[in-house]
Amino acid sequence: MYGLIGKMTAVEGQRDVLSAILLESLGKMPGCLSYIVAHDPADDNAIWITEVWTDEAAHRASLQVPEVKAAIHRGLPLVVTFSDAQVTTPIGGVGLG
Amino acid sequence: MYGLIGKMTAVEGQRDVLSAILLESLGKMPGCLSYIVAHDPADDNAIWITEVWTDEAAHRASLQVPEVKAAIHRGLPLVVTFSDAQVTTPIGGVGLG
Numbered sequence: 001m002y003g004l005i006g007k008m009t010a011v012e013g014q015r016d017v018l019s020a021i022l023l024e025s026l027g028k029m030p031g032c033l034s035y036i037v038a039h040d041p042a043d044d045n046a047i048w049i050t051e052v053w054t055d056e057a058a059h060r061a062s063l064q065v066p067e068v069k070a071a072i073h074r075g076l077p078l079v080v081t082f083s084d085a086q087v088t089t090p091i092g093g094v095g096l097g
Numbered sequence: 098m099y100g101l102i103g104k105m106t107a108v109e110g111q112r113d114v115l116s117a118i119l120l121e122s123l124g125k126m127p128g129c130l131s132y133i134v135a136h137d138p139a140d141d142n143a144i145w146i147t148e149v150w151t152d153e154a155a156h157r158a159s160l161q162v163p164e165v166k167a168a169i170h171r172g173l174p175l176v177v178t179f180s181d182a183q184v185t186t187p188i189g190g191v192g193l194g
Contacts, residue, residue, distance in 0.1 A: 003135045005102060005145060023189050034131060034192030036149060038100045038185035048102060048185045050147045052133060052192070088135035088145045092120050095131030095149070095192040 001033065001096075002059055003088035004051040007040070014078045015045050021075040022049065025067040031058025033090075033097040045080070052090045098130065098193075099156055100185035101148040104137070111175045112142050118172040119146065122164040128155025130187075130194040142177070149187045 010018045022037050029035070031054040040046035053059040062068055090096070107115045119134050126132070128151040137143035150156040159165055187193070 001135075003133070003145070005147065019188055026191050029191075032191055034133060034190070036100070036131060036147070036187050036190035036192065038098075038149075038187040041184055041186050048100070048183065050102065050133070052135075086145065087138055089138050090133050090135040091116055093131070093133035094123050094126075094129055095133065095194065097192065 001090040002053045002056040003090045004049070004053075004059070005084070005086040005088060006049055006082060007084040008047045008049065008082055009043070009080045010045045010047060011078050011080055012045060015039065015047060018075055018078040019047055021071050021078070022047070025065070025071045028065050028067045029058075029062040031055065032062065034095055052096055098187040099150045099153040100187045101146070101150075101156070102181070102183040102185060103146055103179060104181040105144045105146065105179055106140070106177045107142045107144060108175050108177055109142060112136065112144060115172055115175040116144055118168050118175070119144070122162070122168045125162050125164045126155075126159040128152065129159065131192055149193055 034052040038048045131149040135145045
Protein backbone atom coordinates (compact mmCIF):
# COMPACT_ATOMS: atom_id res chain seq x y z
CA MET A 1 0.00 0.00 0.00
CA TYR A 2 0.99 3.63 -0.53
CA GLY A 3 -0.06 6.40 1.84
CA LEU A 4 0.01 10.16 1.96
CA ILE A 5 -0.55 12.63 4.78
CA GLY A 6 -0.59 16.34 4.05
CA LYS A 7 -2.02 19.72 4.92
CA MET A 8 -3.53 22.28 2.56
CA THR A 9 -4.09 25.86 3.58
CA ALA A 10 -7.01 27.44 1.76
CA VAL A 11 -7.43 31.03 0.72
CA GLU A 12 -9.06 32.91 3.64
CA GLY A 13 -12.73 31.97 3.85
CA GLN A 14 -12.55 29.32 1.12
CA ARG A 15 -11.97 26.16 3.20
CA ASP A 16 -15.53 24.87 2.87
CA VAL A 17 -15.56 25.41 -0.90
CA LEU A 18 -12.19 23.68 -1.27
CA SER A 19 -13.27 20.79 0.99
CA ALA A 20 -16.39 20.21 -1.10
CA ILE A 21 -14.30 20.09 -4.27
CA LEU A 22 -11.92 17.57 -2.66
CA LEU A 23 -14.81 15.32 -1.68
CA GLU A 24 -16.78 15.35 -4.90
CA SER A 25 -14.80 13.01 -7.18
CA LEU A 26 -13.79 10.45 -4.55
CA GLY A 27 -15.95 7.64 -5.91
CA LYS A 28 -14.09 7.73 -9.24
CA MET A 29 -10.58 6.78 -8.13
CA PRO A 30 -9.66 3.10 -8.69
CA GLY A 31 -7.25 1.73 -6.09
CA CYS A 32 -8.23 4.33 -3.50
CA LEU A 33 -8.60 2.47 -0.17
CA SER A 34 -8.99 5.51 2.07
CA TYR A 35 -9.21 9.26 1.45
CA ILE A 36 -10.23 11.34 4.42
CA VAL A 37 -10.72 15.09 4.35
CA ALA A 38 -10.51 16.76 7.77
CA HIS A 39 -10.57 20.31 9.04
CA ASP A 40 -7.93 21.58 11.43
CA PRO A 41 -9.75 22.70 14.59
CA ALA A 42 -6.89 25.12 15.38
CA ASP A 43 -6.69 26.84 11.96
CA ASP A 44 -9.84 27.99 10.14
CA ASN A 45 -8.11 27.73 6.76
CA ALA A 46 -6.35 24.36 7.11
CA ILE A 47 -7.39 20.97 5.74
CA TRP A 48 -5.66 17.66 6.53
CA ILE A 49 -5.85 14.93 3.91
CA THR A 50 -4.88 11.34 4.64
CA GLU A 51 -4.85 8.84 1.79
CA VAL A 52 -4.22 5.13 1.26
CA TRP A 53 -3.85 3.63 -2.21
CA THR A 54 -3.20 0.07 -3.36
CA ASP A 55 0.11 1.35 -4.71
CA GLU A 56 1.79 4.54 -5.91
CA ALA A 57 0.75 3.86 -9.52
CA ALA A 58 -2.94 3.97 -8.52
CA HIS A 59 -2.37 7.35 -6.91
CA ARG A 60 -0.59 8.68 -10.00
CA ALA A 61 -3.32 7.29 -12.27
CA SER A 62 -6.04 9.02 -10.23
CA LEU A 63 -4.58 12.39 -11.19
CA GLN A 64 -5.48 11.61 -14.81
CA VAL A 65 -9.15 10.75 -14.17
CA PRO A 66 -11.12 13.50 -15.99
CA GLU A 67 -13.32 14.32 -12.97
CA VAL A 68 -10.24 14.52 -10.74
CA LYS A 69 -8.36 16.71 -13.21
CA ALA A 70 -11.37 19.02 -13.35
CA ALA A 71 -11.52 19.16 -9.53
CA ILE A 72 -7.79 19.95 -9.31
CA HIS A 73 -8.27 22.71 -11.89
CA ARG A 74 -11.04 24.28 -9.80
CA GLY A 75 -9.40 23.64 -6.42
CA LEU A 76 -5.83 24.80 -7.00
CA PRO A 77 -6.63 28.54 -7.13
CA LEU A 78 -8.16 28.13 -3.64
CA VAL A 79 -4.92 26.70 -2.14
CA VAL A 80 -2.33 29.00 -0.57
CA THR A 81 0.15 26.30 0.50
CA PHE A 82 0.74 22.58 0.77
CA SER A 83 2.74 21.51 3.84
CA ASP A 84 3.56 18.67 6.22
CA ALA A 85 3.66 16.22 3.31
CA GLN A 86 4.50 12.69 4.39
CA VAL A 87 4.64 9.51 2.31
CA THR A 88 3.81 6.37 4.29
CA THR A 89 3.65 2.62 3.80
CA PRO A 90 0.36 1.53 5.37
CA ILE A 91 0.50 -2.01 6.74
CA GLY A 92 -3.03 -2.54 8.04
CA GLY A 93 -5.87 -1.28 10.14
CA VAL A 94 -9.55 -0.39 10.10
CA GLY A 95 -11.19 1.38 7.14
CA LEU A 96 -9.06 0.20 4.23
CA GLY A 97 -11.39 -0.24 1.30
CA MET B 98 -16.14 13.06 13.87
CA TYR B 99 -12.86 13.25 15.76
CA GLY B 100 -9.51 12.53 14.15
CA LEU B 101 -5.93 12.04 15.21
CA ILE B 102 -2.69 11.98 13.23
CA GLY B 103 0.55 11.13 14.98
CA LYS B 104 3.95 9.53 14.78
CA MET B 105 5.49 6.98 17.12
CA THR B 106 9.17 6.20 17.12
CA ALA B 107 9.91 2.67 18.23
CA VAL B 108 12.91 1.37 20.10
CA GLU B 109 15.58 0.43 17.52
CA GLY B 110 14.60 -2.80 15.81
CA GLN B 111 11.18 -3.05 17.49
CA ARG B 112 8.95 -1.38 14.88
CA ASP B 113 7.43 -4.62 13.59
CA VAL B 114 6.67 -5.87 17.08
CA LEU B 115 5.08 -2.54 18.03
CA SER B 116 3.08 -2.41 14.77
CA ALA B 117 1.67 -5.89 15.42
CA ILE B 118 0.59 -4.86 18.91
CA LEU B 119 -1.10 -1.73 17.52
CA LEU B 120 -3.04 -3.80 14.99
CA GLU B 121 -4.20 -6.63 17.20
CA SER B 122 -7.08 -5.09 19.18
CA LEU B 123 -8.54 -2.96 16.41
CA GLY B 124 -11.75 -4.94 16.05
CA LYS B 125 -12.69 -4.22 19.66
CA MET B 126 -13.04 -0.43 19.58
CA PRO B 127 -16.65 0.85 19.28
CA GLY B 128 -16.93 4.11 17.36
CA CYS B 129 -13.66 3.58 15.50
CA LEU B 130 -14.30 4.52 11.85
CA SER B 131 -10.71 4.36 10.63
CA TYR B 132 -7.41 3.37 12.26
CA ILE B 133 -4.49 2.98 9.89
CA VAL B 134 -1.02 1.90 10.91
CA ALA B 135 1.71 2.86 8.45
CA HIS B 136 5.48 2.63 8.36
CA ASP B 137 7.62 5.65 7.52
CA PRO B 138 9.65 4.71 4.43
CA ALA B 139 12.32 7.25 5.42
CA ASP B 140 12.78 6.13 9.05
CA ASP B 141 13.10 2.44 9.98
CA ASN B 142 11.79 3.08 13.47
CA ALA B 143 8.85 5.37 12.75
CA ILE B 144 5.14 4.51 12.58
CA TRP B 145 2.40 6.91 11.47
CA ILE B 146 -1.07 6.37 12.90
CA THR B 147 -4.15 8.07 11.49
CA GLU B 148 -7.47 7.63 13.28
CA VAL B 149 -11.10 8.66 12.86
CA TRP B 150 -13.66 8.19 15.63
CA THR B 151 -17.36 9.01 15.79
CA ASP B 152 -16.45 11.52 18.51
CA GLU B 153 -13.78 12.24 21.10
CA ALA B 154 -15.69 10.27 23.76
CA ALA B 155 -15.43 7.09 21.65
CA HIS B 156 -11.68 7.56 21.43
CA ARG B 157 -11.39 8.09 25.19
CA ALA B 158 -13.59 5.06 25.88
CA SER B 159 -11.42 2.86 23.66
CA LEU B 160 -8.50 3.40 26.03
CA GLN B 161 -10.50 1.59 28.72
CA VAL B 162 -11.28 -1.54 26.66
CA PRO B 163 -9.42 -4.37 28.45
CA GLU B 164 -7.72 -5.66 25.26
CA VAL B 165 -6.64 -2.12 24.37
CA LYS B 166 -5.32 -1.45 27.88
CA ALA B 167 -3.33 -4.69 27.69
CA ALA B 168 -1.93 -3.69 24.27
CA ILE B 169 -0.92 -0.25 25.57
CA HIS B 170 0.78 -1.90 28.54
CA ARG B 171 2.83 -4.13 26.22
CA GLY B 172 3.45 -1.49 23.56
CA LEU B 173 4.51 1.52 25.64
CA PRO B 174 7.95 0.15 26.59
CA LEU B 175 8.67 -0.17 22.85
CA VAL B 176 7.98 3.55 22.17
CA VAL B 177 10.80 6.09 22.34
CA THR B 178 8.76 9.18 21.42
CA PHE B 179 5.36 10.40 20.26
CA SER B 180 5.50 13.37 17.89
CA ASP B 181 3.68 15.32 15.17
CA ALA B 182 0.39 14.91 17.06
CA GLN B 183 -2.51 16.60 15.30
CA VAL B 184 -6.20 16.61 16.24
CA THR B 185 -8.51 16.91 13.24
CA THR B 186 -12.22 17.22 12.50
CA PRO B 187 -12.88 14.77 9.66
CA ILE B 188 -15.73 15.87 7.41
CA GLY B 189 -15.96 13.02 4.92
CA GLY B 190 -14.22 10.79 2.45
CA VAL B 191 -13.58 7.18 1.52
CA GLY B 192 -12.98 4.46 4.14
CA LEU B 193 -14.97 5.77 7.08
CA GLY B 194 -16.50 2.73 8.78
